[in-house]
C-alpha cells in the first residue's frame with residue numbers, strides 16, 4: 001500500500017486544477033500583454049483567475065499579485081516593508097521564533113543589512129501570545145510578520161488579535177498563510193491583515209505559482225524590473241497555466257473546506273489515538289488551535305531519519321519536520337522553539353493528511369508505526385527497554 005501523508009510539504013494536483021490548466025498549455029497560448037485577439041483572450045483568463053482567487057479570500061482582484069510561490073511572496077512582503085520602513089527611519093522588525101525559513105532567512109539577511117529583529121517566543125502549545133507582541137512593538141517597528149499556521153506542528157496563530165494590535169499601533173502586519181490558505185476560511189475584508197502569502201501547491205494547485213495579497217493603500221516595492229505585469233511591480237510574462245490551475249484548486253478547496261476539515265480531522269484523531277498508545281511519546285503543539293490534518297509527535301530513544309526510512313519501506317511518505325533535507329543533523333528549529341528537548345526533538349515525526357487520504361490508509365499507518373518504533377528502540381543505545389524510556393543522556 002502507498003500512503004502519502006506529507007501534504008504539508010506538497011499536495012497532488014487536483015483534477016479541477018489540471019482541467020483548468022490544459023487550455024493554457026494548448027490553445028490559450030497568447031501573451032496576456034499582447035493587444036491582438038490571442039493576447040486579449042489570455043488577458044481575460046488571467047483577470048478572471050485573479051478575480052476568483054480574490055473572491056476566495058474576500059479581497060479585491062487589484063490586491064492580488066501573482067508570484068512563483070510562498071517563498072517569493074514572503075521575501076517580497078518582508079523586503080518591501082523593511083525598505084519602506086527604513087525610509088522613515090524605522091528599522092525594527094518583529095517575527096516569531098518558528099517561522100518558515102523563507103521568512104527567517106530573509107530577516108537574517110536584513111539583520112546583516114542593519115535592521116533589528118525581535119523574535120517572539122512561541123510557547124509550549126505552539127502559539128505566540130498577543131500581549132507579548134504588544135510589548136515588543138516600538139516607535140521604530142516597520143513590520144510584524146507572523147505565520148497563520150505552522151508547517152511543522154500545524155498550530156494556528158491568533159492572527160486576528162495579532163493583526164488588531166498592529167493596526168492599533170499603526171504597524172504593518174504580514175502573515176505567511178501558505179499552510180492555511182485553501183484549508184481555513186480567510187476573510188480579508190474583515191481580518192486586520194495587510195499582506196498575506198499563499199502558494200498553489202499546498203492546496204492541490206501546481207508548483208511554482210503563488211500569490212501575495214497586499215491591502216489597498218499599503219505601499220509595495222517593485223520586485224522585478226521590466227514589463228508592466230502585476231501592476232508594474234513584478235515584470236515577466238505571466239505563468240498562465242499555473243495561475244489558472246491555482247485558481248481552480250483554490251476554488252475547489254474553499255468549496256469543500258468544511259466537509260473536508262471534518263473528515264480529515266477525524267482521520268487525524270484516529271492516528272493521534274494510536275500514536276498516544278505508543279509509550280514514551282510526546283505530541284507537539286496545541287490540539288485545539290491546529291490544522292485539521294497535522295500530527296507531530298516525538299518518540300523517545302529514536303532518530304527521526306531512521307523512522308522515516310522505515311516508514312518509507314512500508315509505503316508511507318512522512319516527514320520528520322526537521323532540517324534533515326538540508327543535510328544537517330540539527331533538530332527542527334520549530335520543536336526547539338516550543339521547548340522540546342534536543343534529544344527528543346531528534347525523534348520527531350510529522351504526518352500531514354488531507355482530503356485525498358482514506359481511512360484505510362490511516363489503518364495502514366496504525367498497523368505499521370508502533371512496530372517500527374519498537375524495533376528501532378530495541379536497536380537504540382539510548383533506549384532503556386526495561387524502563388520503557390530514554391536513558392539519561394550524557395552531555
Ligand SMILES: *Cc1c(COP(=O)(O)O)cnc(C)c1O
Pocket residue numbers: 008009068069070071072074100102147149150151176177178179199200201202208209210
Ligand atoms: C511551503 C511553505 C512555504 C514555501 O512555499 P513555496 O511555494 O514552496 O515556495 C512557505 N511558508 C510555509 C509555511 C510553507 O509551508
